[in-house]
């Protein structure tokens with residue numbers, strides 16, 4: 001996979017190759033063999049986040065910028081986000097503040113257990129009992145032609161989520177079954193034609209254009225399974241695409257392909273990645289924050 005916007009991904013790969021070639025176990029993996037450790041969550045859980053054809057049981061995010069919103073405003077604003085589930089003795093997120101603008105890739109890195117995935121869960125709407133404000137721009141306000149945005153507020157329907165281990169959540173047997181799942185089961189009659197309209201550009205962005213759509217998901221490498229998981233989300237045209245540890249367990253060519261994909265994705269959806277891996281991802285990130293132990297986020 002390549003494309004016009006892959007230059008910084010390739011440069012980042014070159015910069016990091018010398019640092020990691022002799023030290024990283026990724027270097028010994030065959031191309032596109034991501035392995036289960038780096039796989040991303042697929043359709044099923046993401047559909048809980050409000051995919052086409054489903055009804056989300058979760059409360060919406062706090063606010064949206066509404067009709068007056070436009071490209072240039074933050075697509076995601078987080079203010080004073082503190083989160084302590086009943087099962088935790090201390091807050092897992094501690095006064096988190098950050099903004100993400102359209103057309104940008106944000107990277108949050110930090111040590112294991114610092115709260116990165118917890119933050120993603122809150123942003124995706126899976127955890128709702130938090131203090132502070134999470135403000136999401138509706139997809140419609142980005143002018144990307146999305147029909148998800150309803151009214152003036154952004155909701156979890158405007159968020160795409162790709163967690164780890166997609167093969168655990170795939171619901172189809174083939175690529176096409178996976179991509180079309182929510183659309184096929186939609187009660188909206190326009191859904192099928194809308195799906196067809198969106199499919200070709202999404203396949204292009206995710207590097208799946210040349211892949212037979214009747215290919216079984218189990219026959220795909222970890223890297224290609226991630227592409228399918230991302231494509232499922234992009235079909236929904238989210239305002240923000242959230243990815244948890246997208247490079248874990250991947251070899252360098254697969255990471256480069258992923259970075260190219262994300263650079264294309266950001267043209268229509270802002271991207272927020274949480275990861276241990278700063279080698280490659282910092283090369284394509286427009287904004288970088290560090291999550292410190294205790295759920296404290298600082299801009300770097």
Ligand SMILES: Nc1ncnc2c1ncn2[C@@H]1O[C@H](COP(=O)(O)OP(=O)(O)OP(=O)(O)O)[C@@H](O)[C@H]1O
Pocket residue numbers: 085087088089092110111112113114115116117118119276
């Ligand atoms: N529901 C919960 N109740 C209590 N503690 C929790 C809960 N969920 C997560 N934790 C704890 O919160 C901390 C942050 O977890 P989280 O999974 O967000 O970290 P992370 O930064 O994503 O780590 P990793 O890099 O290993 O994925 C951990 O110590 C975890 O054990």
Ligand SMILES: [Mg+2]
Pocket residue numbers: 116117118244
């Ligand atoms: Mg995590």
